[in-house]
Amino acid sequence: MLVLLLAYAITQSVHSDAGSIPASIELRDVASCDELNSQRSIWSIVWSCLSTIFLCTWVAVHPNVHFRSEKRNQRWLEKWLWDPLHELITYKVPLFLWALLVPEYILAWAARQYVQAGVISKKVPEWTRTHGFFMIMGGFHLFRLPADASFTPLPIESSESFIFVVPTGRHLRRDEVPVCPLKFEDFSVETLEIIAPTEIELKDRGKSDALTKIIVLVQTLWFVIQCITRRTQHLPLTELEVVTLAYAVLNLFIYMFWWDKPMNVECPIRAYKTWTASHEEAGEKAAAWNDGRVLVWVEKIINYTIGSQDQYVTISQQCSIPMFWSGRIPDRDLGPVGIGPSILGAAFGAIHCIAWSSEFPSRSELVLWHISCVAMIAVPFIVAIFCSSWAYRNRLKYVLYILATLLLLSAWLYVAGRIATLVIAFTSLRYLPPATFRTVDWTTFIPHI
Template sequence: MMPPPLSPNLIYGWQSSSNDRGTRDILVSSFSTIWLCTWTSLCLNTPPQHTRERPHRWLLHKFRWQLFAIFFPEVLVATAAEQWLSARQSARAFAKLGYPQWTTRHAFFADMGAIIVSPPDSPPFPVDSQQLAFLVEHRFLDLPDISTDEIRSLNKADGLARVVTLAQMGWYGLSCAARGASGLGFCTLEATTLAYILCTVQIFFFWYFKPLDPEGQRVFAMETSVADIWKHSGQDGSYRHTPLDFVKPLPDPKSLITPFWFGLGAVFRPSGDRRRTKHGYPTPVETLANSRVLPQDGISTTLMVYTLFFQVAYFGLHIAFSWISSFPSTVEWYLWVGSNTADFCLIALYILAIPVGTHLAPFLGRWLFGMEATHLLQVAEALPAWAKILIHAPFVFGYVVARAAVIVESVLSLRALPESVYQDVSWTSFLPHV
């Protein structure tokens, strides 16, 4: 692939605002749009109690997720899509049980760890919508009385924040479209910002019914003991997150996010979860992780194809803009295109790993550990910590480095831009003339 010819009339250095726009105008409009997109789109699960009780910890918790949204916005879109599918499937399951009042909004509320059950023989633990349906179906618990208005009240700040963000995104997109129609130049920071807008629109759609920043959890007493539930279901009592882990299915091979989250955890938490009590059982988690999404009916082919198409569109947008954006040098053009291509190839490898590995899982399980496995992640979980790091670290760090190169280049390219990039749009040229 040959790069486009460099602009012969590059302007170097910081450009002040006069009649046209300057460097500060580009930075302010782009960074404010990116900040709004990555902050207001985050509908996170209920954080642990110690995080909720201290405002600075809550802000730090959300800021870490904002950094994640900056580096991996396409992964956040796939996560939101699978959470949306899981909530819809849970709402349909409750409707079949005779509870049509349990909506997608209720399912999101449960899936984000906002419902806690308190059995007599176990510490309280969260249940998602699928686990709650299991308890209700087998009459271990009555359906919690939670109204739609009560859940909607958690979104008091959500509506205004999203309106402001949508207005900013609309104006930014319109301005870029007008620049393209006028034949004016673009910088790479504007291409990056448009990619964030593309992701934010998707997230707003998939998380439309998910509450924003819930401040507490609802606790419901349960008369049936966990031991009786295990006995009724034929379980041995082992679990990793909560005593109702057995209700959840194995990850679907069509999931696009399961291998990513597993690889991220393998690198940064290779030893897994060490929560243990004196009896040997794990202490139940306080809330549900944002990354753990297991739709009860699996991932639909339609959603899988749509998410794949979105990944191609996201990285394709970056590469397409490399032909109309301005770069100070040919080397930086190759760095931009190469980094985006590398990220797309790495995520494609992760996507292919699950279906191929799941097909080989029975053989790998018997050959490596003498175990019967039906899913690749069962084999991967059995690997020692050093093996997990050795396998996943090159992919994870390669992905992060390539993404960081794109973000850094978006800012560094402002040091040398063509004169047309600093020209403002003549909006009067778009008005009809008589």
């Protein structure tokens, strides 16, 4: 639905503006070819914004390991068309829509993983934050060896019983049976010292290096500089550029948290147990959702908002690590971790207020933009207050009830506001002030006599 709306908005804007650029230039009474060449086209504006938004919502997102067991005797059509298409529709597109409609949640997810990766890295000698990220993102997966496979127990000296083995004989890898992802608590420190790769090996598993990340950051930062420069020269920004600017600013913080996280890892490291060995998930048992249909949805919305949904997930029952898994962070730390992203989320909405007094094609679009801006500032602010009160939920029970009610009532308004700003950003392209097409005069920033 959203894609169709955006496509329709672009089509209408382009058709409406096909003759608007020459008209705008004529209104300005351009007298020279130099001034004519200094104009930017609507296509250049759209392309610059869409490419930057794509970098912020698709390229910049560092997903967890989405493990898929290998299938035997696959047909060509299934292997090269159906499986990739299924992966795209069921995993990558939903993650992209989350980043597009609720980018603050992606930032909060990155912040939680950053904190938890730091905690894990301190528990194993010579581990870095990259190792912590790899553990959290589902980088280790349990496999059972075939019944006739030979093996040897890992040579560890530990008082705890971790029944991991190393295969020593010859067998086909496809005969190994995948079981479930593994958490940090499922291993002993001695086992991890043996099977864990080095930091360089972990980065080699990723599909992005430091140079690629720097290029994305430079492109994003360059867009931010251009927008700031246009404002200093009193040149108007289109609503689409304002929306893109908000994504770009938030993306800088997302990249900061995920800088050490391996990107787009598809194959986890295999940890082995024998065919007869049992596996019981270590650590605290997962909590259970309420039985009532209404209550369970209310509980899920609240827990996903503050990032405590991991407390309800039993990893040993999963085929792959959950999409937004970041480890079971203690309740006392969830609030402080969520406050910063929530405040930045409110700032994300506030950036849209740059176009508060812009010229909109219609009064209704102006009013809708204003309402959307207020919603995108207010809802993250409510979340920030909620997170700051979460650590004292036993004392502030009634305050949390009020905040939760406000959050449930306003959540739909926030999503509607996000969609509205995206649609209006394109529909407003059908009418733009003449000064919008002027390019930045960079010579004014160069010292000269």
